[in-house]
Amino acid sequence: MTPIVFLMLVLGVIGALMILRNAARRQSLHGDGRSCPRCGAANRGHARFCAQCGSPLV
Numbered sequence: 342m343t344p345i346v347f348l349m350l351v352l353g354v355i356g357a358l359m360i361l362r363n364a365a366r367r368q369s370l371h372g373d374g375r376s377c378p379r380c381g382a383a384n385r386g387h388a389r390f391c392a393q394c395g396s397p398l399v
């Protein structure tokens with residue numbers, strides 16, 4: 342095995358790991374949204390205001 346092939350193999354493995362990690366993080370962000378401190382309604386992770394009562398999410 343030449344060093345170049347080995348390097349490309351390592352880079353490929355690192356790239357695959359980063360893609361997997363990004364996918365897992367996105368899924369967790371999407372999965373558990375923010376719950377409203379006032380009414381307890383579940384909101385999306387990027388929501389700034391509650392969809393239920395309109396109070397700001399901290």
Ligand SMILES: [Zn+2]
Binds near residue numbers: 381393
């Ligand atoms: Zn609310």
